[in-house]
Amino acid sequence: MTTQRRRVVITGLGPICTFGIGIKPMWEGMVAGASGIRPIESYDASAFDCPLAAQLAADDFDVRKLVPKTYRKATKVMARDIALAVGGAAMAVEDAGLVTRATDPDGEPTIPPSRTGCHIGAGLIAADVNELSLAVSTSVDEDGEFDLSKWGDSGMGNLTPLWLLKYLPNMLACHVTIIHDCQGPSNTITCAEASSGLSIGESMRVISRGHADVCLSGGAECKLDPMGVLRQQFAGRLATVRDGDDPTRVVRPFMEDAGGSVLGEGGGILVLEALESARSRGVAPIAEIAGFGASQAACPDTVGLVYADDDRSVQAAITCALASADCSPEDIDAILPLGSGIPVRDAIDRRAIQDVFGDRASELPLITCVPNIGLCGAGSGALATALAAECLRRQMLPARIGEEGAETPGLDAGPIEARSAELRSILVFTTSMGGQNTALVLRRFDEEEVDG
């Protein structure tokens, strides 16, 4: 069965970042030009090049408070990444005004469970280092090295039977679908920073092909554990922080002295909905996802830390998103790129913007959020999309932070206060370590235009 493509709108936002849970604290933090980057608190990270991260304050986020009482026990088998997704979903569902099994176990769900899908991007979740090390600490030989034989015989018994289920990437979607009873198509995309964007793209396809009317869509990740930080340092993506550096000025996207990124924990779940579904239940869409594009770079280093100088895959994804939104570069009023502050990645962003937008590249306001909320891995795209949607709803651009007078040659990306702006369409694009690129065109939702 083929039908005309169904239009897909955003009806709920559930970002979680260093500023707190939900869109309100995130928006306030972004408008104020705040930054949540500070030294990592859960362990002494001072031996890493970058001991900083954008963390959620413990008071701000307790996943137990965001799940139904009957589900609290299950929070014990949630890695941090899972908890972030579960929290984000709770906020998104509330924001969209949906009744689900979680909000009212006895109520009639707004959308039938079989028509509700779920697509959540996830990263490689590292085992809790303390839990694993404790279990392993008895399986050592005389030299103090790991003894596989003791481990197999008795050591592994120290791990809880459900240990593996804390770390499977699809457990984000698993918990969210159980909590909210989403029985439609569900998927877990694991493409680093591109994961959320690809998840949103997949939700759009699923809604469009008629297999669901609503999808909880986005991604979440927390790489702040030692293993996560180590891997990012190995990949050469983190800023080297020296004593006395101002944590809130370490990430400097598109600036000439940019020196790397800082990790954040976070993510977001959005409620994506077929336009006719939103209409029939009488809710005003926050924004329309008008276009989507994805592509893959073939990288000279194979693993996608760098892209080739002549790579045009990001441009292709953007062009494809513009085409599917039926608009041209002139229709875009602001851009939210990855903006990681990693020089080689910023160069990719810059090249793509300049290629696609030509002379307008230097005038189009960029929205940057990594200096504020850190680089949130698989959650990056969802946070960016939530932020862009809120910009459209409020017709306002958030502040950009950085040293006063910092230059961002050829791009409008330097520090600036929050300001009102006429925004019709925003381009959100994300490149990833690994070479996957996504681009989304978000459009202010205009009811008259549809009716007319």
Next chain:
Amino acid sequence: MSEDQAGNDRRGCRSTFLIGAILACLLLVTGFVLTLFQPDGHLPPSASDPVVVDRSNIFEQEFASACSRVREDESPWAIRLREEDLNAWLWVRLPAWVAHLGGTDAYGTTPMFQARVEPGRVVITTDTVAIAFRSELVDGDLRIMPATGSSMGRLPVPSRMVELLMGSIELPTIGDVLLPGGDGATYGLEDGELVVPARHRLGDDRVVELLEVQIDEGEVVLVMRTLPPPSG
């Protein structure tokens, strides 16, 4: 008088002979003509009819499935072979199997068999002959022997003649065909009877044993049981 009588007698004799000869000729001609007809009821299905093709496939699948099914114990189970299914199989799958087993040349002009299932006997017809069979289970063998009702064309043939004929007919080893992987089953002709072992070994060494054959109007019912692999 006596001449007359003798003449009459000769004439009578001659006419009797003539009548006899004519009758014999008529019989022969009739018989010959009868052999030219297809045996009664020989109306084979078309092997290119998709319905027949599918029926044969389903029949084979169901038969193989029933024989290979893993069963709780050794209690008997039965499978019903309907005439139309048997025929579809004979027409579509048998030539395919014969070809598969490397018999393409020998059976390039395979006569198309058709089965007619009547109470107590199965009549196999080709476009020229009809041979009736009945079966008996004797000492762990299924013995298939001619029954009354065979004919050449439509000319009835005594079953004794069929026994002689059977020496020259080589029936494909249907058991092997349907249950590939089995071994140890030796087929043979003994005293004009086809002898088929009633036990067939499956690929995983289980044994399917035929316990009873019931031949009714339009269907054959096989009663079987599945035995575990011989220990060891």
Next chain:
Amino acid sequence: MSESPRVVLTGIGWVTPLGCDIDSVWKKLVSGASGMAPITRFDARTFPTSFAAEVKDYDVAEYLRDPSLHQHAGLNSQFALGAASQAWRRAGLDRFEQLDRSRVGLYLGAGEGVLDTENYMRANLRGWDPEARCIDGVRWAENALECMHAQKEIEQEPNMPLAHLAREFEVNGPAYNCLTACAASTQAIGEAFDIIRRGEADVMISGGAHTMIHPLGVTGFNRLTALSTHKGDPAEASRPFDRTRDGFVMGEGSGIVVIESLEHAAARGATPLAEIIGYGSSCDAFRITDIQPDGRGAAAAMEMALDQAGIDPGRLAENGRPPIDYISAHGTGTQENDSIETRAVRRVFGDLAPSIPMSSIKSMMGHLIAAAGAVELITCVMAIQQGELPPTRNLHHPDPELDLDYVPNESRKAPVDTCLSNNFGFGGQNDTLIVTRFKG
């Protein structure tokens, strides 16, 4: 209303515990061979499960244009490269010079890479502070930075097989990796199918690659009691649908398919091996450890796929045959999966269910986790091409609850036009694909 393009399979390739090329592995499958043996990748003698189905004698370099591009590739990426190269060549894309590489996408259901267990554990043990009962961050980091390898760590990211394939085949279309446990590669191929139907790409390289045969992988599944702990011949450990089944056996490897729009295949003169006509995906939304006992989720995926394929599961096809000729079962060999899968098939096909042969090749090559679905879909393509159904090995004890035709122990010649392939993942994802003989 515009007609969605038809989508055909033009290339298949696999790297499996039974071998690394299509034909020889197929022969082993229909002869009921087993790929199980004691684990050789690490000393697993004291583990509750000490056997697995490992890929043997595999050298990725044989498949590559320039092996140096992939010198640090993890085992999962190596498997993916070998399988994809076979598929790419089988599809004739290596000889097709006019290929528009921006219209060639990737959708894998590849697993994460293999942990560097030795060095990881070293860092953990040296960083461990027994008094505080937690790690000392500084000591951990110093040791980890010293003993662990950057490339090995980067290669563990689950999107690395994508990066390797993109590099090898120089393709730039949309690229995704999904990881929905054991359903991943079925879901990947299903979504790739949808991407082509929507015209977002002409060709997709899709499938999966995975290995979890490493100490913490085996540990994780042993703790979940999902693995067979059979004592005796490992070849008899994986016993799907048998009453004595006691868990799955880990396999590893990769299955990759090249799928493309019929129009694209026809224009370049490629021969379709089969056509994909249905894809369904659902989620149990039940419990993190259990499957919906009534098989509702699995049934929903099958029904969605059948609906898309225009097949009515409750009625014989027009030709009088069952609506599906063969079901490639998920059939892991755990008590729960096999019962519920049987229930789900009954739920969908009703009284016709027992007439549809359904087997599990996991009885022979183990469970390839994320890669299982793609390998099993390729098995369906081969069944269509060869007219033969692979058996379920080690099925000797009937389970009174399980009453379908599981093609026990020996393969069966049968006409096969349409196959349905099921995969269900830990976490509740259910995915179904339907392929059929290509008819112009």
